[in-house]
Structure formats: C-alpha cells, structure tokens
Amino acid sequence: MKHARRRHSRLRTRVAGTTGLLTLALGAGIAPATAAEKTAHAPMAAAAALDAAASADTEAAVEPPQAPGQLTLPAPTGRHRVGTVDLHLRDSSRMDPWVPGQQRELMVSLWYPATHTSQYPAALLPNSQQVLPGGVTLPTTAGHTGAPVARKDGKLPVLLYSPGGRGNRATGTALVQDLASRGYLVVTIDHTHDTGDVVFPGGRHEVSMLPPGTKSRDLIDVRAADSHFVINQLAEIARGHNPDVEHKPLPHGLTQAVSTKHIGMFGASLGGGSVAAAMHADSRIDAGVNLDGQLFGRSEHQRLDRPYMLFSSEHHNRNTDPSWARLWENLHGERLDLKLRGSGHNSFVDNQVLFPQAPAAFGITPEVMQQALGTIDPNRSIEVQRTYVAAFFDKHLRHQHSSLLDGPSRHYPEVDFIR
Numbered sequence: 001m002k003h004a005r006r007r008h009s010r011l012r013t014r015v016a017g018t019t020g021l022l023t024l025a026l027g028a029g030i031a032p033a034t035a036a037e038k039t040a041h042a043p044m045a046a047a048a049a050l051d052a053a054a055s056a057d058t059e060a061a062v063e064p065p066q067a068p069g070q071l072t073l074p075a076p077t078g079r080h081r082v083g084t085v086d087l088h089l090r091d092s093s094r095m096d097p098w099v100p101g102q103q104r105e106l107m108v109s110l111w112y113p114a115t116h117t118s119q120y121p122a123a124l125l126p127n128s129q130q131v132l133p134g135g136v137t138l139p140t141t142a143g144h145t146g147a148p149v150a151r152k153d154g155k156l157p158v159l160l161y162s163p164g165g166r167g168n169r170a171t172g173t174a175l176v177q178d179l180a181s182r183g184y185l186v187v188t189i190d191h192t193h194d195t196g197d198v199v200f201p202g203g204r205h206e207v208s209m210l211p212p213g214t215k216s217r218d219l220i221d222v223r224a225a226d227s228h229f230v231i232n233q234l235a236e237i238a239r240g241h242n243p244d245v246e247h248k249p250l251p252h253g254l255t256q257a258v259s260t261k262h263i264g265m266f267g268a269s270l271g272g273g274s275v276a277a278a279m280h281a282d283s284r285i286d287a288g289v290n291l292d293g294q295l296f297g298r299s300e301h302q303r304l305d306r307p308y309m310l311f312s313s314e315h316h317n318r319n320t321d322p323s324w325a326r327l328w329e330n331l332h333g334e335r336l337d338l339k340l341r342g343s344g345h346n347s348f349v350d351n352q353v354l355f356p357q358a359p360a361a362f363g364i365t366p367e368v369m370q371q372a373l374g375t376i377d378p379n380r381s382i383e384v385q386r387t388y389v390a391a392f393f394d395k396h397l398r399h400q401h402s403s404l405l406d407g408p409s410r411h412y413p414e415v416d417f418i419r
C-alpha cells in the first residue's frame with residue numbers, strides 16, 4: 001500500500017508538471033480533483049488547478065479545411081449554426097482583487113445560435129497561443145465571428161461558463177459551442193489574473209498575478225463576483241446598451257435575444273466548484289452544474305434551494321470528496337449526483353479530445369494521459385456530457401422534462417446515478 005501511494009504521488013507530480021505548457025497552449029491544469037486545499041500557487045496544481053446540421057435558416061454546414069497538424073473538436077449536434085463574439089468588460093464599481101489600483105476587467109466570449117454564418121469568418125479559439133510545439137495548431141471553432149443571431153426561437157436562455165484553475169475560457173469549447181447550437185446563449189468568462197494569460201484588445205496580455213498563499217476559496221469568491229457582474233452586463237445589452245469598452249459592434253439581433261430571466265451556470269474543475277458560490281451571490285442563476293470540481297469556502301455549508309447537478313469523474317464523488325458530501329446535505333432543490341465511468345479529471349474539458357490527437361505537442365506520456373483522461377473514449381465522453389448537461393438545463397430553464405434525468409439509461413450505461 002505504501003508503494004502504491006508513493007507511485008501515485010510521483011505520477012501526480014508529473015501530471016502537475018505539465019501545467020506550464022498547458023497553460024500556454026490551453027490554459028488548463030490537469031491535476032486531480034481530489035487534492036486538499038493549500039494555496040492557489042505552485043503552480044495552481046494543488047488548489048485552483050484541481051482544478052486544471054443545418055441552422056434555423058437551413059444553411060448547409062460546411063466544415064473549414066483542416067491544415068496538416070491542425071487539431072479538431074467534435075462538431076456541434078444542435079440544429080443551429082453558431083456565432084460568437086468577444087467582449088471586453090470593465091467593472092467601474094470594483095477594483096481588481098489581485099492588482100492594486102486597477103479596475104476589474106474581464107474578457108468574455110458569447111456563443112449563440114446564428115444565421116448567415118457563411119458570410120462571417122470561422123473563429124479561432126480565444127487563446128493566446130495558437131501553435132504548439134511541432135507546428136501543431138489549435139482547432140478552428142464552429143463559431144462564426146459576429147454572425148447575426150438566429151431569432152426564430154425568441155429570447156435565448158443564458159448559460160455562464162467558468163473554466164478550471166489557470167484555465168481560460170477556451171477550454172470547454174466542445175461543450176459550449178454544442179449548447180449554443182441547441183439554442184442557448186453561452187457566455188464563457190476569463191477570470192483575469194487567476195487565468196494564465198488573457199489577451200485584451202490591442203494585444204495587451206494580463207497574466208496570473210496571484211500572490212503566494214492565495215486560497216482557492218478566495219478565487220471562488222472573486223469568480224462569483226465576476227459572474228454577478230457579467231449578468232449585469234447582459235442586462236445592459238438587453239436594455240439596448242453596449243458594455244464593450246471599445247464599443248465593438250454587437251452582432252445583429254443580440255439585444256433582442258438576450259434575457260436574464262432564465263440563467264444557468266456550469267464549470268469544470270475550479271470553475272465547477274465556483275458555481276454554488278455564484279448561485280449564492282446572484283439569485284438570478286436558476287440552476288447549476290458542477291463538472292468534477294471540488295468546493296472551497298462558504299458555499300458548501302450554505303443552503304441552496306435551486307436545481308444543482310454534480311457530474312464526477314470515475315474516482316471523484318461525494319463519497320470521496322467531503323466538500324461534495326457537505327454540499328449535498330445543503331441542496332434543497334432538485335439535486336443530481338452523476339458519475340461518468342472510465343473518465344478522468346480532464347475528461348470534462350477539451351483536453352480529452354486534444355491530448356490524444358497530438359500527445360507530443362502537449363508533452364504528455366501515455367501514463368500521464370491515462371491519469372488525466374481515464375479510459376473512456378473521448379468522443380463518447382463528450383457525447384454523454386453534451387446530452388446530460390443539455391437535458392438538465394432544458395428541464396430547468398426551458399421546462400422541457402427528459403426521462404434521462406430520472407435514473408440510469410440503457411443508452412448511456414457509462415452514467416451512474418449516485419443515490
């Protein structure tokens with residue numbers, strides 16, 4: 001047993017040691033979700049990096065040509081084509097908690113059902129580095145920059161996405177763009193200065209500025225405040241205002257499509273662990289999904305009476321994570337605890353499909369990859385997550401009940417319901 005523990009510790013160190021390259025390439029740490037909280041430092045491996053068809057107007061789906069060495073993401077499965085736009089937001093009422101004397105600034109991406117996409121360029125991942133070692137390039141997304149919003153479905157329910165520790169807003173794109181194709185307005189958030197590198201207009205880079213000893217619970221509190229601010233900015237858009245600092249033109253139809261009456265939030269790793277805190281900070285968030293994220297701070301001890309779903313990797317659950325067990329006892333709305341068999345911690349971010357395509361570009365050995373991703377087929381993992389996350393938000397934001405959430409399904413035997 002002692003030898004097994006030492007081997008696991010060495011492997012975990014090797015996993016954490018890849019974080020530097022991954023932060024540059026994807027902004028995602030790959031440490032396990034069950035590490036104990038110490039600090040959000042060194043380098044986020046122990047705490048926050050526990051963290052690491054046709055559209056409505058019947059346009060033909062045309063895949064862009066893939067250059068040699070270019071990675072790909074699974075295509076969205078919804079009936080809409082996808083548009084996207086990046087916005088630069090500044091909170092004049094709040095100072096940045098990590099940089100004295102500077103107002104809090106965020107970069108966010110909006111992903112939404114779109115029309116006339118062939119007239120708008122395909123978007124790159126909102127990531128500071130597009131080319132990896134060996135000339136391997138990151139994927140082109142299914143989003144089309146600035147395309148008009150498809151309006152046939154009326155007001156769009158909103159989903160917020162918070163990434164893992166040191167992870168940027170690009171790390172969940174496979175799931176995010178799929179939800180947009182199903183008719184959601186998905187807002188992905190870069191939490192400036194706890195993310196490895198955020199690129200602002202004009203080429204300004206803001207890197208991680210966390211002081212030594214920063215606690216994950218403090219990161220979560222800041223992320224909750226960021227989420228509250230972003231919802232306020234969406235409300236400004238709905239009122240006809242443009243909150244972008246540079247007044248970038250908003251996609252046609254966005255003002256009429258935005259509504260803050262139906263909001264959900266999800267996140268992976270530390271981002272998943274931030275969802276409950278954000279729900280406590282803002283009652284407008286109607287439902288939340290935590291993708292394999294440990295909780296820190298007050299939220300695990302507070303009563304929450306809105307729907308909440310836990311979705312865990314193979315070896316992380318409320319039976320092994322005391323923070324999940326405490327939260328579970330305080331959930332008084334609909335609550336679900338699902339486990340994805342064969343999955344690893346990084347099965348809940350895009351790493352699950354990108355690592356296997358070019359392991360050398362990420363510096364990943366087979367042993368580390370299995371520790372990070374488990375044994376489940378990556379494309380199947382994404383299919384399962386897309387299906388269950390959409391079913392949960394469809395039920396609670398659109399009032400479309402699915403029997404999928406009632407219990408185990410023969411169509412998805414990989415999903416265990418933890419009772």
